[in-house]
Amino acid sequence: MNAPLGSALVEGHRVANADPPAPIDNPDASSVRELRFDDGIPGLTGAARYVLQDLTDDGTFQTLICVEDPSVSLVVTSPWLFFPDYAPQVPEVDREVLDLETPEDAIVFCTVVAEDTDELALNLRAPFIVNQRTLSARQVLLEDEDLPLRATVTAEG
Amino acid sequence: MLVLTRRLGESIRIGHDVVVTVVDVRGDQVRIGIDAPREVVVNRQEVYEELVAQNTAAAEGSDQARRVVARFPANARRRLKDDR
Numbered sequence: 501m502n503a504p505l506g507s508a509l510v511e512g513h514r515v516a517n518a519d520p521p522a523p524i525d526n527p528d529a530s531s532v533r534e535l536r537f538d539d540g541i542p543g544l545t546g547a548a549r550y551v552l553q554d555l556t557d558d559g560t561f562q563t564l565i566c567v568e569d570p571s572v573s574l575v576v577t578s579p580w581l582f583f584p585d586y587a588p589q590v591p592e593v594d595r596e597v598l599d600l601e602t603p604e605d606a607i608v609f610c611t612v613v614a615e616d617t618d619e620l621a622l623n624l625r626a627p628f629i630v631n632q633r634t635l636s637a638r639q640v641l642l643e644d645e646d647l648p649l650r651a652t653v654t655a656e657g
Numbered sequence: 658m659l660v661l662t663r664r665l666g667e668s669i670r671i672g673h674d675v676v677v678t679v680v681d682v683r684g685d686q687v688r689i690g691i692d693a694p695r696e697v698v699v700n701r702q703e704v705y706e707e708l709v710a711q712n713t714a715a716a717e718g719s720d721q722a723r724r725v726v727a728r729f730p731a732n733a734r735r736r737l738k739d740d741r
Contacts (some may be wrong), residue, residue: 530667575719
């Protein structure tokens with residue numbers, strides 16, 4: 501198994517991981533690992549099957565692509581790359597549905613929207629959470645209303 | 658829209674598995690209790706709508722996001738800061 505792919509906050513304890521997320525697809529395998537969004541992704545096609553692919557060479561950004569309709573894709577990233585203090589509290593019901601037993605079970609990433617030619621907005625309020633043992637995935641709407649749906653980041657200088 | 662009138666403590670059953678109950682009424686606020694299987698997602702409507710809008714923007718703008726991301730030099734990414 502590659503390096504840990506991010507962390508989730510379970511029961512108030514954060515497992516810190518500042519490494520960029522490693523790609524889910526294993527170059528040694530003949531098929532890319534598919535994530536299963538049993539409840540789909542709100543607003544998108546009801547499709548359940550998605551794959552994650554590297555967008556940038558250093559693994560900082562990836563694309564989440566719908567298997568049934570590859571024209572549906574989202575740019576995603578690990579929130580901790582830009583918000584190191586991000587501490588999402590995953591509601592118990594979501595932990596149960598995803599069958600998350602430990603924080604290390606979880607891969608966390610969030611959508612990236614271009615706000616301007618040099619600005620991006622991360623959805624910190626509703627991250628995607630994947631159980632890396634089962635590949636079950638879900639977009640989790642967090643209860644903390646202070647977390648923005650659009651957290652802007654701009655390039656320095 | 659189906660509209661039903663309920664009193665404090667009364668309930669509505671949706672489908673076979675979801676029960677909605679008026680738990681408390683205070684002025685113009687109503688506290689609503691929801692009993693549903695764990696896989697049924699329950700959210701405030703306006704928050705859900707915002708989430709749908711954001712996901713849709715992400716999907717429809719993914720090409721633009723790709724271009725913007727590619728424009729960031731690699732060493733700048735870790736120095737990006739929250740500009741709220």
